[in-house]
Amino acid sequence: MDPTAQQFFDYLxxxxxxxxxxxxxxxxxxxxxxxxxxxxxYYVTSxxxxxxxxxxxxxxxxxxxxxxxxxxxxxxxxxxxxxLRHLTWQTQQVAKGDYNQKVSFMGDFSEAMNYMISQxxxxxxxxxxxxxxxxxxxxxxxxxxxELESSAFYDPATNTYNxxxxxxxxxxxxxxxxxxxxxxxxxxxxxxxxxxxxxNEGDVYILMATELLKxxxxxxLVCRLGGDEFMIIDEGWTQQRAERRLAELRTNLLSANEHAxxxxxxxxxxxxxxxxxxxxxxxxxxxxxxxERMYSFKRAHKAERKTY
Amino acid sequence: MIENVFAEHxxxxxxxxENLGDIKEGRGDLGEEMPVLVxxxxxxxxxxxxxxxxxxxxxxxxxxxxxYLAGAxxxxxxxxxxxxxxxxxxxxQKALEDFKIGILRxxxxxxxxxxxxxxxxxxxxxxxxxxxxxxxxxxDEGFISGILESYTGTKYDVxxxxxxxNGDRTCRFQGVALK
Numbered sequence: 232m233d234p235t236a237q238q239f240f241d242y243l244x245x246x247x248x249x250x251x252x253x254x255x256x257x258x259x260x261x262x263x264x265x266x267x268x269x270x271x272x273y274y275v276t277s278x279x280x281x282x283x284x285x286x287x288x289x290x291x292x293x294x295x296x297x298x299x300x301x302x303x304x305x306x307x308x309x310x311x312x313x314x315l316r317h318l319t320w321q322t323q324q325v326a327k328g329d330y331n332q333k334v335s336f337m338g339d340f341s342e343a344m345n346y347m348i349s350q351x352x353x354x355x356x357x358x359x360x361x362x363x364x365x366x367x368x369x370x371x372x373x374x375x376x377x378e379l380e381s382s383a384f385y386d387p388a389t390n391t392y393n394x395x396x397x398x399x400x401x402x403x404x405x406x407x408x409x410x411x412x413x414x415x416x417x418x419x420x421x422x423x424x425x426x427x428x429x430x431n432e433g434d435v436y437i438l439m440a441t442e443l444l445k446x447x448x449x450x451x452l453v454c455r456l457g458g459d460e461f462m463i464i465d466e467g468w469t470q471q472r473a474e475r476r477l478a479e480l481r482t483n484l485l486s487a488n489e490h491a492x493x494x495x496x497x498x499x500x501x502x503x504x505x506x507x508x509x510x511x512x513x514x515x516x517x518x519x520x521x522x523e524r525m526y527s528f529k530r531a532h533k534a535e536r537k538t539y
Numbered sequence: 540m541i542e543n544v545f546a547e548h549x550x551x552x553x554x555x556x557e558n559l560g561d562i563k564e565g566r567g568d569l570g571e572e573m574p575v576l577v578x579x580x581x582x583x584x585x586x587x588x589x590x591x592x593x594x595x596x597x598x599x600x601x602x603x604x605x606x607y608l609a610g611a612x613x614x615x616x617x618x619x620x621x622x623x624x625x626x627x628x629x630x631x632q633k634a635l636e637d638f639k640i641g642i643l644r645x646x647x648x649x650x651x652x653x654x655x656x657x658x659x660x661x662x663x664x665x666x667x668x669x670x671x672x673x674x675x676x677x678x679d680e681g682f683i684s685g686i687l688e689s690y691t692g693t694k695y696d697v698x699x700x701x702x703x704x705n706g707d708r709t710c711r712f713q714g715v716a717l718k
Contacts, residue, residue, distance in 0.1 A: 303670055306708035309701070313658045313709045317644035324625065331629035336642050336660070 235260055239271065246275045274304065281305035288312055293319060318344070325351060386455040388434065389441040397454030397462050401514045404464065408508045412468040414477060415521035416444060417529065418459035419498040428494060439487070440499055443480045462518075470505040477501045500529035554608060556616050575639075575663060582664065582678065603681035610685020620690050624648075627690055639663065641679075646711075653693060653716035657683075658701075662710045665703045674702040676710050683712055693717065 232240065238260060245253035253275065257268040285308050287295045293316050314337060321344070324332050330352035334341040384396035392400075404411055418440050425433040437459070444453050444461055451465035468476075487497040502524025504517050551558055562571050589598035614620060617634055618627070632643045641659035648655045660666075664676050676699045684697040694717040701711035 303706040306706055310660075310708045313644065313646070313660075313701075313711065316646040316656075317658065320645050320647060329625040331625050333629065333632065335632070335636060 235264055239264075239268075242271070242275075246279070250279055277302045277304035281308050284308045284312065288315065328355065330355065389438060389455050391441055391445070391461070392452055392454040394454065394456045397452070397456060397464070398514060400452055400454075401462075401464060401517070405506070405512070405514060405517075409466060409506070410508050411464055411466045411506050412470060412473040413504045413506065413517055413521050414447070414463040414465075414473055414501055415503075415518065415525045416440075416461040416463070416477070416499055416501045417525050418461070419500060419529070420496055421459040424495050432494075436495075436497070439497070440484060443483055446480060447476060462521075468505070470503050473503045473505075474501075477503065498532070498535070500525050500532065502526070502528055554612070556612050578663065599677040602677040606678035606681025606683075607685040607688075608681075609678075610682035610687075611689050612685075613682070614686045614689035618686070618690070631686065635659070641666075641710075653691060653695075655687075655714045656700075656711065657714070658709045658711045660709050662703065665710060668704045670706045671704050672706070673704050674699040675704045676702055676712075679710065680712065683714065687714055687716075691716070 238255065242253055242255040255268055255272055257265045257272070260268050280302055281304050284295055284305055287293075288308070288311060293312060295312070318334070321332050321334060325348055330348055332348065334344045337344075384392055386393040401413070418437060421433055421436060424436050441453070441455070441461070444463060447453065447463050448465055448468075450467075451463045454462045454464075456462050465473075481499055481501070484497050484499055487493065502521045504521045504524070506512070506517065586598055586602060589601055592598075593601070613634075617638075618630060620627070622630065628645055628648075632645075635641055635643045641662040644658045644660065646656045646658060659676075659679065662676060662679065664679055668675065680697045680699055684695040687693075687695040687697070695714045696717055697712050697714045699710060700713050701707035701709065703710060
């Protein structure tokens with residue numbers, strides 16, 4: 232083979248199979264072939280760069296530095312790199328929940344990607360709707376439960392706790408060995424008021440007394456046990472202090488009798504039991520004792536009461 | 540010449556959006572579109588003239604400045620600047636396609652710095668140009684910075700890092716927010 236042809240042949244062979252050893256110096260070839268050698272070197276280098284870039288892309292490395300300026304041979308691969316970089320950003324946006332983006336002019340891929348984005352957006356929207364609906368249902372159920380609890384544990388006429396709640400709490404506090412007072416209160420003359428002035432007036436009388444009992448303390452649980460009977464349980468009181476507080480409230484109630492147009496005598500009786508930790512007692516016994524004390528009080532103050 | 544006291548004292552030497560006129564009415568038969576060739580004919584002859592008069596650097600600066608004005612006006616009159624960033628980018632992408640300016644593709648956006656990298660494919664200014672180993676889209680650089688500044692309120696330095704005329708097939712721009 233002609234020596235120059237051999238030089239070119241060897242160079243091309245190395246460029247394909249051992250690119251790191253491919254060497255051709257234009258000065259080493261006859262002058263007529265120098266431009267051809269330069270062109271061949273440029274082409275081989277451009278192909279090599281395109282190949283490196285394509286390999287990097289295949290490995291998922293999309294940030295390979297720009298190639299030699301004017302490397303037209305690698306232009307297609309560079310376009311692919313640009314498209315993939317854009318798609319990476321696009322996918323990151325979708326992952327963040329941005330469904331506004333659209334892929335254009337990438338043939339079937341655009342269609343598939345845009346369809347996927349619109350499906351994700353629809354599912355997201357539908358999931359949001361379901362969450363909203365679930366939330367609304369949960370709120371409705373919570374309101375219903377709250378209403379049921381309210382009707383199960385409250386006395387609607389006086390807006391105080393009812394007997395069931397009061398007894399549950401009493402038993403609970405006894406089980407927990409808490410120290411507290413039980414105040415048993417009876418509204419005097421309610422039967423007389425109902426008989427003489429009707430149940431509406433009786434209700435007015437009950438509400439008046441209830442509002443006073445609610446002032447016993449901020450923490451006291453006021454329960455209507457039934458008809459004219461109330462119970463207050465509260466922690467942090469001795470029997471004497473609780474009796475003094477009830478006496479104050481009773482005085483307030485009695486003050487209603489000073490009005491000139493009063494139709495009946497306003498009054499209440501009470502009995503207090505102090506529960507001390509360690510006493511092994513049951514709720515009914517304690518209420519029985521409080522009830523007895525209330526009656527003693529009522530008997531002791533009988534002379535004060537009069538009807539109008 | 541008789542003085543027309545009714546004529547508005549406007550001039551086409553100072554750009555205002557309204558001076559683009561009613562193209563639809565004015566070109567009833569020929570329509571609102573024209574070949575890209577004509578656009579490039581005007582752009583590159585103007586670049587030639589500016590280069591001859593002021594040198595290549597100043598000519599490119601003037602092109603960038605004109606592009607900036609166009610970008611800001613385009614953003615103000617065509618785009619909704621009140622939407623969130625993601626919607627803005629999606630709208631911008633669509634608008635550039637609708638007006639056949641190019642195919643915008645964002646590659647990176649740093650939400651902390653506001654810096655970004657984007658490409659414009661099939662660019663109006665340069666796609667298909669002979670390879671001259673130059674980046675030629677100085678008008679686009681200004682155009683993009685005008686749009687970005689109008690939306691963010693922050694000045695942007697936009698530079699073309701890959702260009703068709705540089706053998707790259709797609710034009711890639713790097714935008715740096717100037718705090």
